[in-house]
Amino acid sequence: MSIFGKLSFKDQAFKLREDSILDATTGILATKGFDLMTMDDVANLIGISKPSLYKHFKSKEDLVGSTMVRLLDGASYQLDQLPETLSAKEKLSALLEWALRVRLEGGMPFLPSTSAHVREMLMRNLKYVGKVLKLNAKLEKLVQQAQKKDELNADLPSDVILYSYYARTCDPAVEYLQRFSKMNKDDIVKHMLQVCFDGLKNK
Amino acid sequence: MSIFGKLSFKDQAFKLREDSILDATTGILATKGFDLMTMDDVANLIGISKPSLYKHFKSKEDLVGSTMVRLLDGASYQLDQLPETLSAKEKLSALLEWALRVRLEGGMPFLPSTSAHVREMLMRNLKYVGKVLKLNAKLEKLVQQAQKKDELNADLPSDVILYSYYARTCDPAVEYLQRFSKMNKDDIVKHMLQVCFDGLKNK
DNA sequence: GTCTATAAGGAGATAGAC
DNA sequence: GTCTATCTCCTTATAGAC
Numbered sequence: 001m002s003i004f005g006k007l008s009f010k011d012q013a014f015k016l017r018e019d020s021i022l023d024a025t026t027g028i029l030a031t032k033g034f035d036l037m038t039m040d041d042v043a044n045l046i047g048i049s050k051p052s053l054y055k056h057f058k059s060k061e062d063l064v065g066s067t068m069v070r071l072l073d074g075a076s077y078q079l080d081q082l083p084e085t086l087s088a089k090e091k092l093s094a095l096l097e098w099a100l101r102v103r104l105e106g107g108m109p110f111l112p113s114t115s116a117h118v119r120e121m122l123m124r125n126l127k128y129v130g131k132v133l134k135l136n137a138k139l140e141k142l143v144q145q146a147q148k149k150d151e152l153n154a155d156l157p158s159d160v161i162l163y164s165y166y167a168r169t170c171d172p173a174v175e176y177l178q179r180f181s182k183m184n185k186d187d188i189v190k191h192m193l194q195v196c197f198d199g200l201k202n203k
Numbered sequence: 204m205s206i207f208g209k210l211s212f213k214d215q216a217f218k219l220r221e222d223s224i225l226d227a228t229t230g231i232l233a234t235k236g237f238d239l240m241t242m243d244d245v246a247n248l249i250g251i252s253k254p255s256l257y258k259h260f261k262s263k264e265d266l267v268g269s270t271m272v273r274l275l276d277g278a279s280y281q282l283d284q285l286p287e288t289l290s291a292k293e294k295l296s297a298l299l300e301w302a303l304r305v306r307l308e309g310g311m312p313f314l315p316s317t318s319a320h321v322r323e324m325l326m327r328n329l330k331y332v333g334k335v336l337k338l339n340a341k342l343e344k345l346v347q348q349a350q351k352k353d354e355l356n357a358d359l360p361s362d363v364i365l366y367s368y369y370a371r372t373c374d375p376a377v378e379y380l381q382r383f384s385k386m387n388k389d390d391i392v393k394h395m396l397q398v399c400f401d402g403l404k405n406k
Numbered sequence: 407g408t409c410t411a412t413a414a415g416g417a418g419a420t421a422g423a424c
Numbered sequence: 425g426t427c428t429a430t431c432t433c434c435t436t437a438t439a440g441a442c
Contacts, residue, residue, distance in 0.1 A: 033318050035238035038435060049409055054437070089404070115236050150405045153397075159384050160394045161403050163376035172373070173366035181362050191363045199402030200364050201292070202353045241417060252427050254420075263418065 018056055020046055025067045030108035034064060034118045064118075065125035071108070072131040075099065079138060088142045089151035092165060093193060095139075099169040100192055104178065104185045109170030139165070168196045221259055223249055228270045233311035237267060237321045267321075268328040274311070275334040278302065282341060291345045292354035295368060296396055298342075302372040303395055307381065307388045312373030342368070371399045 024045040028037045039060055043050045057063035078098045082091050103109060122128050143161050146152040152161055173195075177188050227248040231240045242263055246253045260266035281301045285294050306312060325331050346364050349355040355364055376398075380391050 031319060033238070033320070035236075036318075036320055039437085040435075050436090051410090051438075052408055055407065058437095060436070115239070116234060117236070117239055152403050153401070153405050156394060156397065156403070157384070157386070160376070160380065160398065163379040164374070164395075164398045164403060166379070167374050167376040170375070171367070171370050173363070173370040176366040176369070177363065181360070183360070191359060192367075194359065195363065195367045195402070197402045197404040198356070199398070199400045200355050200359070200367060201400040202356050242419085243417075253418090254428090255426055257419070258425065261419095 014056075021053065021056055021063070022067050022070055025063055026071070026108055027106055029064065029067065030103070030106055034115065034121075037064075039063075061121055061125075065122060065128050068122060069125075069128050069131060071102075072128070072135060074102075076131070076135050076138075079135070087151060088145035088149065089197075092139070092142050092146065092152075093197065096165065096168055096196065097189055097193060100174060100189050101185070103170075103174055104188065136162075165196070168192065217259075224256065224259055224266070225270050225273055228266055229274070229311055230309055232267065232270065233306070233309055237318065237324075240267075242266075264324055264328075268325060268331050271325060272328075272331050272334060275331070275338060277305075279334070279338050279341075282338070290354060291348035291352065292400075295342070295345050295349065295355075296400065299368065299371055299399065300392055300396060303377060303392050304388070306373075306377055307391065339365075368399070371395065 021042065024042050025037070028041050028045065032041070037060075039050055039053060042063070043053045053063075057066060075095065075098070079091070079095050082094055086094065099109070140158065140162055143152065143158050143165070147154040147156075147158065147161070171192060174188060174192060177183055177191075178185075183191075224245065227245050228240070231244050231248065235244070240263075242253055242256060245266070246256045256266075260269060278298065278301070282294070282298050285297055289297065302312070343361065343365055346355065346361050346368070350357040350359075350361065350364070374395060377391060377395060380386055380394075381388075386394075
């Protein structure tokens with residue numbers, strides 16, 4: 001009994017440390033990106049040594065994969081939490097809003113759009129691929145529902161809408177607005193959502 | 204006279220080689236990105252040795268800067284060539300179309316949006332910065348003209364439109380469509396333009 | 407499990423021969 | 425001006441002491 005308790009506590013502590021490693025990784029990935037993030041960066045940020053870091057994650061690839069998996073879990077959770085009363089388009093909008101706010105708080109985009117290198121690496125991660133496919137299927141369905149109900153443009157191919165939707169989650173305009181305009185976060189989100197669904201042209 | 208001729212010929216050959224180096228760099232940047240592009244990649248692709256490459260460009264930073272400057276020159280040239288009969292919005296659309304086609308042909312986006320690291324590097328390049336500011340001023344003016352004539356949404360802040368416009372020139376949806384859909388280039392361009400100006404929602 | 411120290415390899419940049 | 429060979433630094437990853 002006391003052994004179980006001890007193990008459980010140890011496991012908890014281990015899990016907590018892993019979470020803090022993932023937090024650090026998320027922040028560094030958001031600012032420096034994959035290629036420039038070093039294992040030293042991560043270890044130094046949380047005050048452990050590099051070998052200790054490797055006790056938790058067996059490689060940089062593993063560490064980043066785990067980080068992305070956690071992010072995907074967050075997105076899926078958000079999507080599942082949305083009230084059923086929302087329309088398909090409203091759900092898509094709400095999830096995009098969540099993703100934009102995550103980024104504005106120092107998180108990172110959950111699409112590895114930036115680099116073919118990173119994309120290929122993640123595609124070797126079965127856990128990641130599984131979760132991506134599952135989330136993708138849900139979003140694909142939402143897009144098609146929204147098109148059927150004329151909430152989204154039914155003249156556009158579904159994949160054009162879906163890929164453009166993904167692209168908006170990592171739209172660099174967000175960083176530019178955050179850096180160069182005096183706009184607050186709420187206004188940035190509001191405008192990004194409007195641009196996504198209504199476009200740049202006059203209504 | 205013959206000396207002048209010889210020098211001029213040498214200069215021409217030099218210029219030609221430099222152009223082919225920039226071509227190679229453009230292609231590699233488009234596929235691998237800055238961080239993963241090595242000077243060996245560039246040298247090998249055009250069949251010269253690395254030291255020869257360094258005779259033309261004194262560093263990787265210099266090489267990439269020169270490549271971006273040439274790309275900016277191309278964009279400015281395109282913009283200046285557009286007939287004066289086009290409206291401000293039509294000019295913006297035509298330039299975006301040009302940028303998308305450049306990317307579909309294996310070129311690269313002309314916004315270093317992907318990486319803060321690359322952006323900072325380019326900002327140290329005075330020639331690059333000068334040309335960016337000049338092009339940016341022209342585009343800013345076009346955006347404001349289009350808003351005044353109600354071709355673009357006047358309710359949106361100008362910088363939201365401008366940054367979103369830049370973002371569309373490097374929209375990752377283009378690569379996804381090119382890779383995963385059977386769509387031809389003309390259709391990709393058409394849809395990307397529509398999504399940019401009209402958004403995802405039903406009209 | 408944590409650290410110090412280090413191996414192994416990659417990539418920017420250059421020396422020096424031709 | 426071009427190449428072969430090399431320097432130097434950085435980064436991933438691990439060996440081995442405690």
